[in-house]
Amino acid sequence: MDLSFSAEELAFREQVRDFFKHAPVTEVTALIANTDTFKEGTIRWQKHLFAQGWVAPTWPVDHGGAGWSPTQTYIFETERVTAGAPDILPFGLKMVGPVIYTFGNEAQKERFLPRILDSGDWWCQGYSEPGAGSDLASLKTRAELNGDSYIVNGSKTWTTGAHLADWIFCLVRTSNEGRPQQGISFLLIDMNSPGIKVNPIHSINGVHSLNEVYFENVRVPVENRIGEENKGWTYAKALLAHERTVIARVADSKRRLEQLRQHAMRETQGGQVMAQDPVFRSRFCAVEIELMALEYTELRVLSAQANGQGPGAESSLLKIKGTEVQQALHELTLDLAGIYGGIISDSLTSGDTGHEFGDQARKDYMYGRASTIYGGSNEIQKNITAKHVLGL
Amino acid sequence: MHFNLSEEQAMLQASTARFIKQQYPFEVRQRHVALPEGFDRATWEQFAELGWLSVPISEASGGFGGNAADTMVLMEEMGKGLIATPYVATVLLFGGLIDRGAPAQLKESLLEPLISGQLQGAFAYQERQSRHNMADVKTTATRDGNNYVLSGEKTLVLNGAVADHLVVSARTSGDQFDTSGISLFVIDANNPELQKTAYRLMDGQLVANIGFNNLNVKATQILGEEGDGYDLIKQVANNTILALSAEGLGIMNKLTETTREYTKARKQFGVQISSFQVLQHRMVDMFMACEQTRSLMYRAVCSVGSDDAERSLHALKFMIGRNGRQVGSEAIQLHGGMGITDELSVGHYVKRLMMINTLLGDADYHQQQLAHISLPE
Numbered sequence: 001m002d003l004s005f006s007a008e009e010l011a012f013r014e015q016v017r018d019f020f021k022h023a024p025v026t027e028v029t030a031l032i033a034n035t036d037t038f039k040e041g042t043i044r045w046q047k048h049l050f051a052q053g054w055v056a057p058t059w060p061v062d063h064g065g066a067g068w069s070p071t072q073t074y075i076f077e078t079e080r081v082t083a084g085a086p087d088i089l090p091f092g093l094k095m096v097g098p099v100i101y102t103f104g105n106e107a108q109k110e111r112f113l114p115r116i117l118d119s120g121d122w123w124c125q126g127y128s129e130p131g132a133g134s135d136l137a138s139l140k141t142r143a144e145l146n147g148d149s150y151i152v153n154g155s156k157t158w159t160t161g162a163h164l165a166d167w168i169f170c171l172v173r174t175s176n177e178g179r180p181q182q183g184i185s186f187l188l189i190d191m192n193s194p195g196i197k198v199n200p201i202h203s204i205n206g207v208h209s210l211n212e213v214y215f216e217n218v219r220v221p222v223e224n225r226i227g228e229e230n231k232g233w234t235y236a237k238a239l240l241a242h243e244r245t246v247i248a249r250v251a252d253s254k255r256r257l258e259q260l261r262q263h264a265m266r267e268t269q270g271g272q273v274m275a276q277d278p279v280f281r282s283r284f285c286a287v288e289i290e291l292m293a294l295e296y297t298e299l300r301v302l303s304a305q306a307n308g309q310g311p312g313a314e315s316s317l318l319k320i321k322g323t324e325v326q327q328a329l330h331e332l333t334l335d336l337a338g339i340y341g342g343i344i345s346d347s348l349t350s351g352d353t354g355h356e357f358g359d360q361a362r363k364d365y366m367y368g369r370a371s372t373i374y375g376g377s378n379e380i381q382k383n384i385t386a387k388h389v390l391g392l
Numbered sequence: 393m394h395f396n397l398s399e400e401q402a403m404l405q406a407s408t409a410r411f412i413k414q415q416y417p418f419e420v421r422q423r424h425v426a427l428p429e430g431f432d433r434a435t436w437e438q439f440a441e442l443g444w445l446s447v448p449i450s451e452a453s454g455g456f457g458g459n460a461a462d463t464m465v466l467m468e469e470m471g472k473g474l475i476a477t478p479y480v481a482t483v484l485l486f487g488g489l490i491d492r493g494a495p496a497q498l499k500e501s502l503l504e505p506l507i508s509g510q511l512q513g514a515f516a517y518q519e520r521q522s523r524h525n526m527a528d529v530k531t532t533a534t535r536d537g538n539n540y541v542l543s544g545e546k547t548l549v550l551n552g553a554v555a556d557h558l559v560v561s562a563r564t565s566g567d568q569f570d571t572s573g574i575s576l577f578v579i580d581a582n583n584p585e586l587q588k589t590a591y592r593l594m595d596g597q598l599v600a601n602i603g604f605n606n607l608n609v610k611a612t613q614i615l616g617e618e619g620d621g622y623d624l625i626k627q628v629a630n631n632t633i634l635a636l637s638a639e640g641l642g643i644m645n646k647l648t649e650t651t652r653e654y655t656k657a658r659k660q661f662g663v664q665i666s667s668f669q670v671l672q673h674r675m676v677d678m679f680m681a682c683e684q685t686r687s688l689m690y691r692a693v694c695s696v697g698s699d700d701a702e703r704s705l706h707a708l709k710f711m712i713g714r715n716g717r718q719v720g721s722e723a724i725q726l727h728g729g730m731g732i733t734d735e736l737s738v739g740h741y742v743k744r745l746m747m748i749n750t751l752l753g754d755a756d757y758h759q760q761q762l763a764h765i766s767l768p769e
Contacts, residue, residue, distance in 0.1 A: 001401075001461045003393050003694040071393040261767065281763040288766055289688070289707040289759070296687035303394055317680055379673070386672035390652055390679060 003299070005071070013075050020083035023048060032086050035207060039122065039164050046088055046119040056093055056117055063101045063109065064117045070302030077251040087252065091161065092116040092123035094246050095239055096169040099186070103227040103235045112188065126156040126170035126189070126213060127236070134380050136171070137180040137233065141215060143172040143187060145222070150174075150187065152195075152218040158374065162198050162211035165191050175230050186232035188224040195219075205366035206344065240376065244315040247375045248322025250298045253291055256329045260284070263336055263357055274336060287328045294321050314389070316381035323371040323378060330368040334361045341365070395690055401465045407442065408466055412473030418737045421474055425596035429554050431477045440509030445483055448631065453491045453503045460631070460693045464638040471642025474741055476596055478512060480751075481551030484635050486513025488628035489559045493576060493615030502557060502578070514555035514581070516546035516602055517625065524757040526561070526625055527571045531604065533562035538611050540564070540577065542604040545587075550751075552600030553590035555581045560604070561625060564618050571622040576615040583607070595744040630701075633709050633752050634692055640712040640748040641682070641689050643741050647723040648678045650738060654727055671726060678722050681715035706762040713755025716745045 005013065024044070031041025049055040057073050059065020068076070080087070088094070097116045100108055115121040132139040141154025152172060162168065168189050175183030189196075195218040201210040227235055264275040264284065274280050301314055334341045340358030350356045372378045386392040397405065416435075424432040439445050448463045449455025456462070463484075470479065483506070490502050490513070505511035522528035531544025542562055552558070558581045566573025579586075587603035616624055652675055655666035665671055688711050692704040720742035724731035731738050749755060 001395050001397065001690065001694060005393070009393075074393075264767065275767045276769065281767055282759060285710075285759045285762050285766060289710050289762065290684065292691065292704065292707045293684040293687040293711060296691045297683060299393070300395055300687060300690070307394075314683075317683055321680060321684060382673045382676040383669070385676045385679065386669075390672070390675055392652070392656070392666045392672045392675065 005075070009071055009075060012072055013079065016076050016079045019052060019054075020079055020085055023083070023085060025083055025085045029084065029086060042086070042089055043119045043122075045086055046093075049088065050118050055088060055119075056097065059097065059101065063113055070299075070306045074299060074302060078254075081251040081255040084255065087249075089122075089161070090243070090246050091125050091165075091169075092119075092121065095125060095243060096123055096188070098242060099169070099226060099235050099239050102238065103186075107223065108188075108226065121166045122161065122164055124159050124162045124165035124168045124191075124213075126159060126168045128158045129155060130157050130212075134377055136376075137184065139171055139173060139184065141170065141172045143174050143185060143220065145174075146219075148222050150220045150222065150225070152187070152189065152215045152220055154215050156213040156215075157211075158201070159198075159211045159213050160209055162191070162213050163200060163208070167191055168213065169226075171232050171236055174232075181233040183230055184232040184236070185229050186226040186235045187220055188226065189215075189218065189220050190224075193218045193220070203367060203370070205363040207363065207367065241315045243375050244319035244381070245298070245301060247371065248294065248298060248318040249326065250291070250294055250322060253322070253325050253329060254295070256326075256333070257288060257291060259357075260329060260333050260336065263333065266356075267336055267338075280332075280336070283332055287325060287332060290321065290328070291325050294318075294325055297321065316376075316385045316389075319375060320372075320378045320381050326371050327368055330361070330365040333357070334365040337361045397461075397465065401462060404447075404462065405465045405469055408444075408469035409472070411438075411442070412469065412475070416473050416475065418474065418740075421476055422740075425476045428598075430592070430596055430598035436477055437509040439477065439479075440507065444479075445487075445509060446507045448484060448635070449487055449491050449503060449507060453499055454507060455491070455503070460634050460696045463631070463635050464689065464693050467635045467638035468642035468645075471639035471744075472646045474643070474646075474737070474744060478514075478551035478554065478597070480632060480636060481515065481555070482506065482511075482513045484632045485515035485550070485628060486555070486557070486559055488631055489515060489576060489615060489624060490578070492627060493621075493624045494578065495612075498578060498613070511557065512551060512555045514549050514551040514558050515628075516549040516552060516558050516560045518546060518548045520545070520547050524753040525569070526629060527574065527622055528569050529561050529563045529574050530568055531560065531562040533564050533575055533577060533609070535564070535611070536608075539608045540575075540611060540614070542577065542579075542607040542609055545601060545603045547601045548593075548599050549602050550597065550599055552581075552602050553588060553598050557581055558602070559615065560602075561621060562604075566619070573619045574621040574625070575618050576621040576624060577609050578613045578615065579607070579609055593747055595740075595747045597747075629752050630705055633705055634696075636748050636751055637685075637689060637692070637708050637712045640716050640745055641685055643745045643748075644678075644682045644685060644716055644719045647719050647738065647741050647745075648675070648682055650741075651675060651678065651723045651726045654730075658728075674722055674726065678719050681718050685711045685715045703762060703765055706758040706765070709753055709758040710755045710762065713749040713758070716749060717755075720745050 028041045028045040031037040046055055054066050056065040057068045061067040093116060100112050127136060129139050129141060143150035143152045168191055170187045170189055171184050172187050173183055174185040177183055195216040197214040199212045200208045202208050203210055265273050267274045297318060301318055337358040340355035341361050343353050343355055343358040345353050345359040444466060446455040447458040447466055451457035487506055490499055517526055519530055533540040533542050558579050560577050560579060561574055563573055564575040585607055589601045590598055593599055655671055656664055658665050688708040692708040695701045695704045723738050727738055730736050
């Protein structure tokens with residue numbers, strides 16, 4: 001048991017610190033915070049990371065990744081959060097990319113991976129359907145083989161960023177034989193294909209990031225299928241385990257805790273800062289402790305991965321605890337804002353409304369409710385853990 | 393960066409687990425606890441032969457010189473077996489203080505018999521009013537020529553009724569709550585002038601209140617410099633918190649496993665009760681409570697001596713208290729009526745876990761200590 005960094009790792013940390021010192025963090029963060037410039041800011045930041053060779057930290061070097069060890073990834077994430085720099089978008093780089101280099105053929109790797117790496121393509125994820133949420137395997141969007149193409153009909157929902165996307169990776173039904181999981185295929189679909197319609201879903205934080213996506217006789221070349229027909233569930237499952245570890249967002253929660261601490265040292269009541277309020281202190285430390293534990297739970301998962309294990313069922317634990325901590329931080333920040341948490345700033349600045357973080361606390365809290373629902377709801381994660389870890 | 397056990401640690405883990413499996417089933421444990429001293433002397437001597445009594449004692453003092461991870465491995469297994477011995481009092485507290493603070497001759501005369509299982513020790517620090525604050529010391533030690541004169545009363549001295557020697561914290565200067573001015577003295581526990589009242593705690597261990605009424609102690613019996621005892625107390629207390637937490641973690645894991653097995657065996661409504669989703673989710677919560685605690689255990693062990701050490705220790709002891717209570721309560725609940733019987737092991741594991749929470753600062757106390765660091769006044 002040893003968590004000390006080697007000389008090489010310490011040198012790497014210096015390199016990362018130097019990178020963030022000279023990176024355009026302030027500019028891209030401002031762009032990303034605004035819905036209208038979100039895509040522009042995200043792409044600019046990812047291109048900056050790409051130029052450094054760091055946009056795909058865990059991808060193998062052969063596929064254009066950095067091939068970092070878990071320790072390096074941990075160091076990078078810690079420094080990223082300290083610098084206040086944004087995370088990359090997961091859909092291309094963390095989700096479909098690994099599926100393509102693991103299960104795709106050479107032509108698919110050559111065609112898609114470079115454009116994921118340089119942010120030339122914007123990806124979204126087509127899993128959930130109006131009738132297939134927690135019971136994802138019951139999905140009904142059909143793909144029927146017609147010559148050298150599939151004809152896709154159906155609809156997907158909760159699709160983050162579909163209105164901005166160039167491509168969507170989809171689970172579709174190619175067979176009704178056997179168990180529901182056995183008739184699913186994994187397709188890569190061009191969002192510019194005729195027959196695709198995207199409708200916005202406005203969420204309770206007042207922001208549009210989610211969409212419904214409709215497919216009406218959409219023609220998808222067979223060469224866009226990953227792996228074998230009817231084996232899509234296997235590929236998706238490998239991805240889901242990875243997605244859950246991504247959703248934990250431990251490093252970002254550390255930053256949020258630090259911001260909460262700063263706010264609590266400024267908000268006052270009865271002439272005393274809230275950081276000295278005994279109830280607040282107790283709640284703050286309870287979240288802090290859970291997060292301190294989670295940080296090491298993540299390290300344990302990362303180091304198990306480095307030893308060639310997982311991420312398996314333990315990623316459920318990371319997802320559940322990670323999202324619980326996120327929500328606890330949202331709640332505490334909103335409660336700290338008090339009545340100012342009700343503010344809708346719209347075009348006004350915090351200077352106009354007179355409160356620095358009330359509007360953002362409300363948005364984060366409202367949208368944050370989704371974290372225990374997406375990526376497989378926390379209740380589903382508990383089912384998975386009960387079955388695969390506890391053998392119940 | 394890795395969380396693997398070393399070869400030696402894996403061997404220690406295996407040998408402890410083997411001992412429990414072959415020689416220390418729950419019935420034996422119950423028989424030992426019922427003995428007048430609350431433990432079995434022969435088992436203690438076996439621990440000495442197995443080398444366990446020397447694990448946390450430094451090599452310079454003739455011990456194994458184990459680090460925090462070595463002690464963790466041993467204590468976690470002891471927790472799983474619900475081993476009832478004065479390991480915490482004699483080896484970790486008394487042995488730790490002597491190892492770090494005693495002059496060479498005293499050290500040799502005490503640690504050699506301790507490691508060979510022939511000497512029992514205790515650390516008398518608790519006072520009626522002091523709660524979790526180890527600096528709250530009213531017992532006084534006044535210099536008188538070549539002696540100190542001790543007066544006051546210590547409460548709930550772990551192993552205090554059995555110990556051959558005691559380390560006593562007493563105030564040589566300063567006010568009641570000052571961290572400076574506390575001195576540590578080694579005294580012969582068999583001195584007839586000591587007033588001892590022995591009683592049991594809920595986990596079965598025998599403790600004592602010990603009164604000192606103008607007791608003369610040779611000045612050579614002091615550990616370290618006069619008035620500087622608190623730093624030594626903190627060091628030893630912190631090491632013991634790590635060890636107690638590891639024992640607690642072992643208990644939590646054992647309770648979760650016992651509960652899992654029970655729900656698979658128990659049938660109601662014609663099916664295994666483990667098939668009910670509401671119970672499955674509660675057991676997943678127990679499992680997660682254990683895993684999060686294990687993460688803090690590793691964090692605290694890996695950060696010994698670093699900037700993160702104090703924070704990690706407070707976080708760990710908090711979580712042992714809180715998550716331990718959750719796991720304990722759930723284990724009883726999921727065992728149904730059987731869970732509240734004295735016959736079943738569950739309640740005994742829970743009671744030891746409850747004592748571990750209250751020893752050396754409970755969850756609330758450590759949360760407050762963490763708050764002093766995270767949100768400084």
